[in-house]
Amino acid sequence: MTSAAAQLRALLGLRWQLVRGAAARIGLLATGLLVGWLVHLVVTSGGALDAPTLETAIELAPSAYLGFGVLAVVAPLTSGGGNEIVPPDQLVAYPVRPPTQFLGGLVLAPLNLVWVIQLLVLAALTAYLTLDTSLARGAATTAAYVACLTVLGQALSWLVVGLRQTRVGRRAVAAAAVLLALTAIATIQTGQVGTALAASPTRSVVRAVTAEDATRWVVTTSVLLGLALLGVLLGSRLCGWALSRPGDAGSARHLRPVRRRAPRRSALRELVAIDRASVWRAPALRRGGLVLAVLPGLIAAGAAVPWASLIVLPGLVAAGAGLLFGINAFCLDGSGALWLASLPSEPLLVARAKALVLAETVLAAVVVAAVAGSLRSPGNPTAAEVAAIASAALACTAVVVAQCMRASVRRPHHAELRGPRDAVAPPGALAFASLRLALPTAGVGIVVATLAAFDIWWVPLGFGLAVVLAAGLSLSRTLRRYDDPAVRARVVAVVATG
Numbered sequence: 001m002t003s004a005a006a007q008l009r010a011l012l013g014l015r016w017q018l019v020r021g022a023a024a025r026i027g028l029l030a031t032g033l034l035v036g037w038l039v040h041l042v043v044t045s046g047g048a049l050d051a052p053t054l055e056t057a058i059e060l061a062p063s064a065y066l067g068f069g070v071l072a073v074v075a076p077l078t079s080g081g082g083n084e085i086v087p088p089d090q091l092v093a094y095p096v097r098p099p100t101q102f103l104g105g106l107v108l109a110p111l112n113l114v115w116v117i118q119l120l121v122l123a124a125l126t127a128y129l130t131l132d133t134s135l136a137r138g139a140a141t142t143a144a145y146v147a148c149l150t151v152l153g154q155a156l157s158w159l160v161v162g163l164r165q166t167r168v169g170r171r172a173v174a175a176a177a178v179l180l181a182l183t184a185i186a187t188i189q190t191g192q193v194g195t196a197l198a199a200s201p202t203r204s205v206v207r208a209v210t211a212e213d214a215t216r217w218v219v220t221t222s223v224l225l226g227l228a229l230l231g232v233l234l235g236s237r238l239c240g241w242a243l244s245r246p247g248d249a250g251s252a253r254h255l256r257p258v259r260r261r262a263p264r265r266s267a268l269r270e271l272v273a274i275d276r277a278s279v280w281r282a283p284a285l286r287r288g289g290l291v292l293a294v295l296p297g298l299i300a301a302g303a304a305v306p307w308a309s310l311i312v313l314p315g316l317v318a319a320g321a322g323l324l325f326g327i328n329a330f331c332l333d334g335s336g337a338l339w340l341a342s343l344p345s346e347p348l349l350v351a352r353a354k355a356l357v358l359a360e361t362v363l364a365a366v367v368v369a370a371v372a373g374s375l376r377s378p379g380n381p382t383a384a385e386v387a388a389i390a391s392a393a394l395a396c397t398a399v400v401v402a403q404c405m406r407a408s409v410r411r412p413h414h415a416e417l418r419g420p421r422d423a424v425a426p427p428g429a430l431a432f433a434s435l436r437l438a439l440p441t442a443g444v445g446i447v448v449a450t451l452a453a454f455d456i457w458w459v460p461l462g463f464g465l466a467v468v469l470a471a472g473l474s475l476s477r478t479l480r481r482y483d484d485p486a487v488r489a490r491v492v493a494v495v496a497t498g
Helices: 002-018 021-043 051-078 098-108 113-129 135-163 167-189 193-198 202-210 214-244 251-255 267-281 283-303 313-332 334-341 347-374 383-410 427-452 458-482 485-497
Strands: none
Touching: 002 098, 021 113, 021 427, 051 113, 051 135, 051 202, 051 283, 098 135, 098 214, 113 135, 113 202, 113 427, 135 167, 135 202, 135 214, 202 214, 267 283, 267 313, 267 347, 283 313, 283 347, 313 334, 313 347, 313 383, 313 427, 313 485, 334 347, 334 485, 347 383, 347 458, 383 427, 383 458, 383 485, 427 458, 458 485
16 A cells, blocks of 8 residues: 555645646635535534424434435446546556556545535534534544445546446346446335335444444444444455456457448537447446436435425436536547548538537436426426426526637537547546536526425526527537637547647
8 A cells, every 4th residue: 555655745746746737736726625615514504403404414324324325326336436636648667557547546535516515414414413422523424424325436436436347247147237226226116215214224323423422432433433444445456356357348349340430410419429429338437327317216206306496306307417528528529539620511510519519418307307306296286397407408408508608619628539548538527527517507496496385486587598699609609619610629639739
């Protein structure tokens, strides 16, 4: 582990040197300070709660701890073992040891807006739960729980990566995923969600956080820390095992005849078909898209979200869908961007194709999540609530498409998207992008939900139409900017060659 720690420090130093400009570095430092300040703020807010709110917080605490555990397991699974500090194709001459890759994924785990929000929720709950006990002991248990689940989630993801190197392993992993999904659906449909939460091991963690008896606290916290340490050792070995296994994923595929797509009727449709195929051919995007299509809907259905709260859901899902590839949409072309730029077609067709594929991806994710969430929403919705959900879906989709295309033109990145852990942008850029997408979409969702409370169906629709028109103007300015030959040449050069 000593050499792995030394390699990790070197990679972090190299990543810091690759950050573009002083403003970006200041932004990263300011973001870290902001998160620390928010944690301090929510921890010191426990005394401001009244008794009913405190009772509700205590009742929901096991579910919140379990939600963080699910996130800690799912996040590295969707990224194929966790994010990488520096892309491997840039370190061919300097091979990185597997323990270093495992530790690097752990270091980059907090560069996730959902992870940070969940951490703030746990910090607030810890403050609420320890009003009558020791905050220091409760915070130590919560920190041990966060570390334990993050490490174990990372180790599990490398186990899955190793299993998927063979056909039998891929079938086993797929069968396990289907079994888990069917179990979740059956639990939701039979109304056994409460029973499942009652049997959750997070209740033991909550009891340790609130325990007045030091013995329970010591035992639980020690077990969590021991599991975290065991997870680091086991995860490093699993990472080495997964990376050393010979894969057979492409052997049979290369022997199959190439199936040609039928020609499209226009150049724009042909470019849209190419972009759709580019999204599907990238392992990271393919896996992320499948998770994005299934997980939000299952969570919304399991929580039985009320109709009024369901209005905010499209904004959250749309922001996540934009992070899939939208913030760097031109990276779908990879090195082929040079070839596309040489074709005798309008330059704007390429950008329009990217915007169309991004819009249909975001809107599809939003519709699936909204429909799945509505299946168990209590009661019948009013006309204003239905109009508000539709308005939020369209408005948030438009905002995400406009913001993503703007970022794709202004701040492109080189990303081959060939490996299972390739990302469309560096970790810091992804963290900033998640914030830039989540804030406006959350704001739109809150405003639409507020307008729906007036119970006039055309009011939220009117606001949504105004947002769509404003996003359309922003998108139009971005497309005009891309039509500038100098700007277009810079985007093509960056995404094609770095």
